[in-house]
Amino acid sequence: MQQTLTPVRVMRALGPLAWIGPAIVLIGVVVVWPVVVMIQSSFLKISRFGVVQGANGTDNYTKLFAEPDFAGVMFRSLVWVVAVVSITVVLSLALAQLFNQRFPGRRFARWALIAPWAASVLMTAIIFKWMLDPEVGLINMILHKVGVLDALGGADADPLGNASTAMPWLVFVAVFVSLPFTTYALLAGLSAIPADVYEAAKMDGASKLRTYWSITLPLLRPALTVAALINVMNVFNSFPIIWAMTHGQPGYSTATSTIFMYILKGSDIGESAAMSVVNFGMVIILTVIFLRVSKWRTEVR
Amino acid sequence: MNKRLVGAVTLGLSAALVMTACGSESPAGGEKAADGSVTLKLVAADYGDGPTAENSGEKFWKGVVDEFQAANPGIKVEVQVINWNDIDKQVATMVQNGQVPDILQTGDYSGFVKDGLLYKTDEVLSPATSSDMLEKFADFGKVDGVGYGIPFVSSARALFYNKDLFDKAGITEAPKTWDELKAAAEKLKAAGVSQPFGLPLGNEEAQAESFLWFMGNGGGYKDTSGNWAVDSAANVETFTYLKGLVSAGLTTPNPGTKNRKDVWADFAAGKVGMVNGGPMSIPIFEKGGLKNFGVAPIAGKSGPLDTTLGVEDWIMAFNKNGHKEEVKKFFDFFYGGTAAQKISDTYKLLPVTKSGIEKLSSDEKLKPFLAALPNATFYPFQDPKWSEVNTQIKQTIGGAIDGDPKEVLGAIQKVATAN
Numbered sequence A: 001m002q003q004t005l006t007p008v009r010v011m012r013a014l015g016p017l018a019w020i021g022p023a024i025v026l027i028g029v030v031v032v033w034p035v036v037v038m039i040q041s042s043f044l045k046i047s048r049f050g051v052v053q054g055a056n057g058t059d060n061y062t063k064l065f066a067e068p069d070f071a072g073v074m075f076r077s078l079v080w081v082v083a084v085v086s087i088t089v090v091l092s093l094a095l096a097q098l099f100n101q102r103f104p105g106r107r108f109a110r111w112a113l114i115a116p117w118a119a120s121v122l123m124t125a126i127i128f129k130w131m132l133d134p135e136v137g138l139i140n141m142i143l144h145k146v147g148v149l150d151a152l153g154g155a156d157a158d159p160l161g162n163a164s165t166a167m168p169w170l171v172f173v174a175v176f177v178s179l180p181f182t183t184y185a186l187l188a189g190l191s192a193i194p195a196d197v198y199e200a201a202k203m204d205g206a207s208k209l210r211t212y213w214s215i216t217l218p219l220l221r222p223a224l225t226v227a228a229l230i231n232v233m234n235v236f237n238s239f240p241i242i243w244a245m246t247h248g249q250p251g252y253s254t255a256t257s258t259i260f261m262y263i264l265k266g267s268d269i270g271e272s273a274a275m276s277v278v279n280f281g282m283v284i285i286l287t288v289i290f291l292r293v294s295k296w297r298t299e300v301r
Numbered sequence B: 001m002n003k004r005l006v007g008a009v010t011l012g013l014s015a016a017l018v019m020t021a022c023g024s025e026s027p028a029g030g031e032k033a034a035d036g037s038v039t040l041k042l043v044a045a046d047y048g049d050g051p052t053a054e055n056s057g058e059k060f061w062k063g064v065v066d067e068f069q070a071a072n073p074g075i076k077v078e079v080q081v082i083n084w085n086d087i088d089k090q091v092a093t094m095v096q097n098g099q100v101p102d103i104l105q106t107g108d109y110s111g112f113v114k115d116g117l118l119y120k121t122d123e124v125l126s127p128a129t130s131s132d133m134l135e136k137f138a139d140f141g142k143v144d145g146v147g148y149g150i151p152f153v154s155s156a157r158a159l160f161y162n163k164d165l166f167d168k169a170g171i172t173e174a175p176k177t178w179d180e181l182k183a184a185a186e187k188l189k190a191a192g193v194s195q196p197f198g199l200p201l202g203n204e205e206a207q208a209e210s211f212l213w214f215m216g217n218g219g220g221y222k223d224t225s226g227n228w229a230v231d232s233a234a235n236v237e238t239f240t241y242l243k244g245l246v247s248a249g250l251t252t253p254n255p256g257t258k259n260r261k262d263v264w265a266d267f268a269a270g271k272v273g274m275v276n277g278g279p280m281s282i283p284i285f286e287k288g289g290l291k292n293f294g295v296a297p298i299a300g301k302s303g304p305l306d307t308t309l310g311v312e313d314w315i316m317a318f319n320k321n322g323h324k325e326e327v328k329k330f331f332d333f334f335y336g337g338t339a340a341q342k343i344s345d346t347y348k349l350l351p352v353t354k355s356g357i358e359k360l361s362s363d364e365k366l367k368p369f370l371a372a373l374p375n376a377t378f379y380p381f382q383d384p385k386w387s388e389v390n391t392q393i394k395q396t397i398g399g400a401i402d403g404d405p406k407e408v409l410g411a412i413q414k415v416a417t418a419n
Helices: A007-041 A059-066 A070-100 A106-118 A121-131 A138-146 A163-191 A195-203 A208-236 A240-245 A257-264 A269-294 B003-023 B057-071 B084-096 B127-132 B135-140 B163-169 B178-190 B206-215 B233-247 B260-268 B281-287 B324-336 B339-347 B354-360 B364-375 B386-396 B405-417
Strands: A044-046 A052-055 B038-045 B075-082 B103-106 B150-156 B158-162 B195-198 B272-277 B293-296 B310-317
Touching: A007 A044, A007 A269, A044 A059, A044 A269, A059 A070, A059 A269, A070 A106, A070 A163, A070 A208, A070 A257, A070 A269, A106 A163, A121 A138, A121 A163, A121 A240, A163 A208, A163 A240, A195 A208, A208 A269, A240 A257, A257 A269, A257 B386, B038 B057, B038 B084, B038 B324, B057 B075, B057 B324, B057 B339, B075 B084, B075 B324, B084 B103, B127 B324, B135 B150, B150 B339, B150 B364, B158 B163, B158 B364, B163 B178, B163 B272, B163 B293, B178 B195, B178 B233, B178 B272, B195 B260, B206 B233, B206 B272, B206 B386, B233 B405, B260 B272, B260 B281, B272 B281, B293 B364, B310 B324, B324 B339, B339 B354, B354 B364, B386 B405
Parallel strands: B038 B075, B038 B103, B195 B272
Antiparallel strands: A044 A052, B103 B310, B150 B310, B158 B272, B158 B293
């Protein structure tokens, strides 16, 4: 029979649109459109006062790549992502295993783990900055009392003032705030593993380590992949921790690409947009590499 | 769960989102409301301690606006107060999106002039208000001889020292030269003061602290003929001297990461012997519990500074919405009434009008600053490169303490002279 476009047929074909339409509109308005504007801006000459002064070709990119600090910033961003995500995942695997056991006070411990997640990241970062204040920081005062630190107020009591000591603290805080989500994602994955596979392993006489390696980890992979991937994107774009604790200083020595982008916004908005585009590309590349490496498509056998 | 209901709710929510997104754009343009009243949008920086503080910008402006609206029933003023750290970026976004305010009060006006976004001063200030402005200040508001920026408040800098700590260390008077300053710092250190000199070279206001030190050696950001000279021999020597102070442990540790606000708080807490400050730091020190402090001219290499850093903040009117007459009324009200004086009283900022300075001349604590104002030196902010140079200074100049001053200052000079 010949297909005819009767009104009823059209209505039926468009029917699903009524349901997915709002979502498409939302994604279009809050995701796609800003990306388009961002890419557009990166080819415009825009003063720091926001006045668009016309097209600028690829000059923004040329200027960005010629920044003496650019290479260092990009390298630091990579190290930052790898360090924070890997430490977070390893610790979360252990924590998830722990919280999956039955022990007295487990409910309380699980609740306590949520705390860093429930608090605003900016607040957490500021509190850590205060605790590390050279004169009145709690951590420094304790170190002073214990005798590790000779005197308050000096350079020794100022870990955030120096890149080599500030970076580990920044990573520590980033791990601290990433742990709850990651642990809970893995905990959910753990509780989804059926008990009978463990029973079978036991019957076969597998050791604990062997069971974990051959059963738990493979079955946990979907949860692990999702948790790690979300962390990669989150940490790469992480802004409040570094901004609140060091502002990327001294110089740009603790700045990641997101921080660098924001600082550039104070002098040249077009260049800052170019940095955003580079950032955006980096996240996509990191995600693709990550998914390749973790072979997320292959079914768990 | 009822899927139809969920769908309907989602649809409704997203529709609402889209509509509000469109809705926020409608009040632009010079249209008047149905009842003929005009709404002026005013964006201002916060001189207070944040939105919840007793001295917040919101409260200050609400007082001004309430009074103004009562006197001018046809005009409404909508105020948005933004903190100093974010105001530049937020205003830039407003300009980029074409949603400019009618009145903007902030630290710079020069970038809006070239593109014709601002009313000329003559168009929005009545002659009476105009002639009351201090000429030197008004001159800085001009580009090619035409005024665009209207002076709002000003401030100057001087050396603050903690008299109790000076007594304890056996120092009788404030240092006048760099050698005396170093000697005083050593005595303070020996007396157990952890930060003899408070040195904030972090991103908050590194450009001010550095400038004060440069002046002490006859240097500055530009040379006498107006060319950029950030890495001049005098400036390099200045940072080499500072480097010596820092490595001897006589200052705030790692000054390149320390902000003025924190160093002032440490001074107020009695942990810092000397610090450069302004009239606006007086209430901060007093609130922190420090009463016994002295104010002196800033020490230079061979003698105290005969000039100081003058900072001028601005108010300006954008012409996009065409509210010239209403803006004029507001400015006349602001400068002619009690508002301009109230801002000086509340925040210890210096006035920019002749009448305002006259009123304050009896205030003992403000005297050194008022006296310094006529001979003050200002940032080269009329240079179009300044904003970019300033960003670079704020982020990197502290690195001259850890690294090679010549190299760090040279990198800033390169930004200043690049096209």
